[in-house]
Amino acid sequence: MESVIFHVDVNSAFLSWEAVYRIQVKRERLDLRTIPSAVGGDVKKRHGIILAKSLPAKRYNIQTGESVSEACKKCPELVLVPPQYELYERCSEAFLSILKQYSPNVEQYSIDEAYCDMTGTKYIYESPYEITCEIKDRIYKELGFTFNVGISCNKLLAKMASDLKKPNMVHTLYPKEIKEKMWRLPVSDLFYVGRATTKKLHTLGIHTIGELARTDIGILRSHLKKYGELIYDFANGRDTSYVIDERPKNKGYGNSTTIPFDIDNRNAARMVFLVLAETVCTRLRKDGVSAAVVAISIVDFEFRHCSHQGRMP
Ligand SMILES: [Mg+2]
CATH class of the missing domain: 3.40.1170.60 (MutS, DNA mismatch repair protein, domain I)
Structure with a gap:
């Protein structure tokens, strides 16, 4: 199926x-x-x-x-x-808890984004569009805000679909629609393609997602290695990752966020770390545990990881 x-x-x-907080509260x-x-x-x-x-x-x-x-x-x-980060966390939780009533498999992607595996709803609702309207109406009525929904057969295409016209829209992007809806977009609109990669692709004469999709894979490999293969697959609408509702349990306490723009100065970075650390510490105190090792990881806009850790006295 x-x-x-x-x-x-x-x-x-x-x-x-x-806005909703000011009106309702x-x-x-x-x-x-x-x-x-x-x-x-x-x-x-x-x-x-x-x-x-x-x-x-x-x-x-x-x-x-x-x-x-x-x-x-x-x-x-x-x-x-x-x-008001605390307010955002509360809104995010309320949002996710409604989504979880419609799908047993909801993966939070960032504070305001999630993937939902709606495959099983085929048996209950006439079409994905119908259930989308129901969820949208309900969230607007109960929580007072709007959101975009992207519908497809995999995560990448669903994500690309939700980024099409905003706000408060529902878009589909099925494989048969890729050519018409996705290939004409600038290559910088493709998921995972950041500013540096866009520049590189431009020098290779690749300006649209369609051009990337039709580029010889060997050329991409030689310039961008594994990452070149990944964005080539994405440009062709291929993504085999699953919606995973919970991260595997471990003994650590962590928190992460995705910032919609590049953090390029110390103060901004500190602010983000402070917000993340505050909630982690609250959870540690609540559970009555203490930590010995602190680790920080950063993933940049091209999904390059770097991390450091240190043991506290
Ligand atoms: Mg958003």
């Missing part, structure tokens, strides 16, 4: 969650999503970076990851709100 995989992705997650009338607004680190000092922005802010060409001062230059009336 062919798999049915969903990739769900909350639209402007941090901003949406803040603080009883504010203003919906941040309807005005130029953004979540930015250290708003008072006017430095830090834009973590998420509203659609009206996007129209001013404000980009996630750019500096707050840069963004304010583009749009002086931009309303900035500070990040």
Whole structure:
């Protein structure tokens, strides 16, 4: 039986969650999503970076990851709100718990994204589209925010589908639709293809996903090694990884996050580590255990890993 995989992705997650919080909890009338607004680190000092922005802010060409001062230059009336990581975790949990009512196999990919294996729903619902509408309506009613859904037969295609037009959309990207929907996209839109790889591919004359898909695999191998094979498979819509609902248990306590932009300075990196460490420590205290070895790993935008660890006295 062919798999049915969903990739769900909350639209402007941090901003949406803040907007809903202000409306539902603080009883504010203003919906941040309807005005130029953004979540930015250290708003008072006017430095830090834009973590998420509203659609009206996007129209001013404000980009996630750019500096707050840069963004304010583009749009002086931009309303900035500070990040609230605890709120995001609560929203993320509520979101996932509803998804888990529709699939026994939900893999959290980041704080606002998940893969759901919906293969079994064939027996209950007429079509994947029907169940998607039900989930979308329900989450909007109960939690107040929208998200994109990508539907396909594997994780890669589902992920690519959910990235098509935003917000609040449902897209399919089945193998027979790859040519029409995916191959015309710039190669930088392909999952796993970061800025450095895009540059390399451009020098090879590869500009679209379709061009990558039709490139001789030998050429890609010689320039990009194993990684070249991976993105070649992706460009052709091939992905054999499974939706895994729980990471294998181990004796350690860990926490991770995916940042939607490159972290390239110490302060921003420290902020991310602090947020991650805080929740890990809370869990350690709750379980009444202590740790001896601390390890940190980083995976960059090309999925290169690096890690360090140290033993505490
Ligand atoms: Mg998102």
